[in-house]
Amino acid sequence: MRNLNNKGKSGVIQYMGSQGHKQAHYPLWISERTLTFTGTRLPDNAVKISSNPEKWKQVAYAYGYADNKPNNTDGAKFKIDWAVNEKGETVSLDKIDFIKIYTAVNQQCGWLGELSTEILSIDDLHPTATSIHSYDLNSEIDYRDGNLTVTSKRECTLEIYNLQGILLKSERIGQGKSTLPLLLPKGIYLIRTEETSRKLTIN
Structure with missing residues (x-):
């Protein structure tokens, strides 16, 4: 090369x-x-x-x-x-x-x-x-059966990144529990709000 x-x-x-x-x-x-x-x-x-x-x-x-x-x-x-x-x-x-x-x-x-x-x-x-920041991440963000559930203490912006750091999705969510349909291919992702973040692995 x-x-x-x-x-x-x-x-x-x-x-x-x-x-x-x-x-x-x-x-x-x-x-x-x-x-x-x-x-x-x-x-x-x-x-x-x-x-x-x-x-x-x-x-x-x-x-x-x-x-x-x-x-x-x-x-x-x-x-x-x-x-x-x-x-x-x-x-x-x-x-x-x-x-x-x-x-x-x-x-x-x-x-x-x-x-x-x-x-x-x-x-x-x-x-x-x-x-x-330290959070109980499992109670804040949960993904199963193609749905992403986020519990937020206030209205905030939800962001989803892939391993290359590319922003895949950005959406405002309200206070409390929000559930969003999210179909992603197998891989590792970063889910972020202003309050917390979590690594998401989809097998």
Whole structure:
């Protein structure tokens, strides 16, 4: 797969099917022949330490990135007040609704293939912080048999997002219990009101 960055530098990600990587290297749901990503590319951090046998070593960044430092070290964490905008300027956030994890390194490591980010889970390190609302979510939002039931303490806006962060539905609901027909394909969704939020898994 050929790639080109905004600095005019081009490169190639080689298909590694002969090494057992049988998965697609390009999103199968994309019909276009080109795909554009925005974000910050990190410096290459893998070093070839021997040729026979070929071995590579990844050198960790100081802090602030996923799949970087061991999970039990401070370098594996990041704080909301480290947030910056696309210009690298500090921004103040009071909450995070979505976290998008992508591979910020574009480096090929011989027979190992391209570097990639491997994630097992994400943990909230401050579950009792005053800035994080705590609710009995099961009593607030319920989905069954194609119907979404929301119990709200006041009139509010109900929003439904998919995993890509795309808003699928936005509707005003009244105080008390509201039931809405909601037929969605299998997947994971985020249901939000001003009072609460819940991850919804449809199998």
